[in-house]
Amino acid sequence: MFVDALRDAYRGLLLxxxxxxxxxxxxxxxxxxxxxxxxxxxxxxxxxxDIPPVWWDYPVWILTSLLLGMLIASYVRSPGPASEGRSSGPDSAPEVGARGPEVASEGRSGVLGGVGGMLGWFAVGCPVCNKIALLALGYTGALTYFAPLQPLLAAVSVILLLAAVIIRLKGQYSCPLPTPERSTRS
Structure with missing residues (x-):
């Protein structure tokens, strides 16, 4: 199932x-x-x-940025026949009132992407410069408890962003929106 999702995401990326x-x-x-x-x-x-960056901050920062860029671009509609009043192709806008798997995947990928982006931000940031951690744990607590969690936050961030990108790309290939021709036949 995961391999099929990756294959469909790759095909969506090729589009x-x-x-x-x-x-x-x-x-x-x-x-x-x-x-x-x-x-x-x-x-x-x-x-x-206050605390200098660690070695893994830079790769996580770049990977998070790349995945965010891909996720944002997956929401861009391709120009084409949809601009002429017809809805066709895998990236065209749905008709008013249209429901389907793409609506659920948009919400799911949006939440995953938003949470993943925020976790990535917290993961590469200074542990004692984070006002939330500083207020909740204090300076020593942020260093003792929050700093060791940052690599885990980084991993979860990348996983969530990757899942969001895969969901979006898979949907662009395997769940094309119905065209007027298809919806009149069904």
Whole structure:
């Protein structure tokens, strides 16, 4: 089942045009800049970091940004016959009132992507610069309890983002929206 989902996700990725690839690159770069500046993985004068980054912060940061870029780009509708008033193709907008597996997958992937992105942010950030951890645990508690959890947060973040991207890409290939021709026949 997982192999079939990966295969369908790969096929969905092959359907991407230049526009969607460009959006993925821009969204990944934007995510990298936002997360990098806020967590001071990109040195800057706006933010400070009390605890220096560890070696795994950088790969997690880049992977999180790439997956966020792909997830954001998966929501971009491809231009085509849908702009002429007809709904066709795997990425066209659903008709008003249309329901199906793509509606459920959009909500599920949106939640997974949002949670994964936030966990990735917390995973690569300074453990004592995180105001939530600092207020809940104090400085020593954040170092003692939150810092050791950051690699786990990183792993969960990447898994959730990867699942969201797979769900979106799989849906673009295996669950195309009904065209007017198909819906009149059913």
């Amino acid at each position: 991407w045009d230049r526009r969607r690839i460009g959006v993925a690159a821009a969204a990944a770069a934007g995510s990298a800049v936002i997360i990098g500046f806020a967590t001071v993985l990109i040195p800057n004068a706006l933010f400070a970091r």
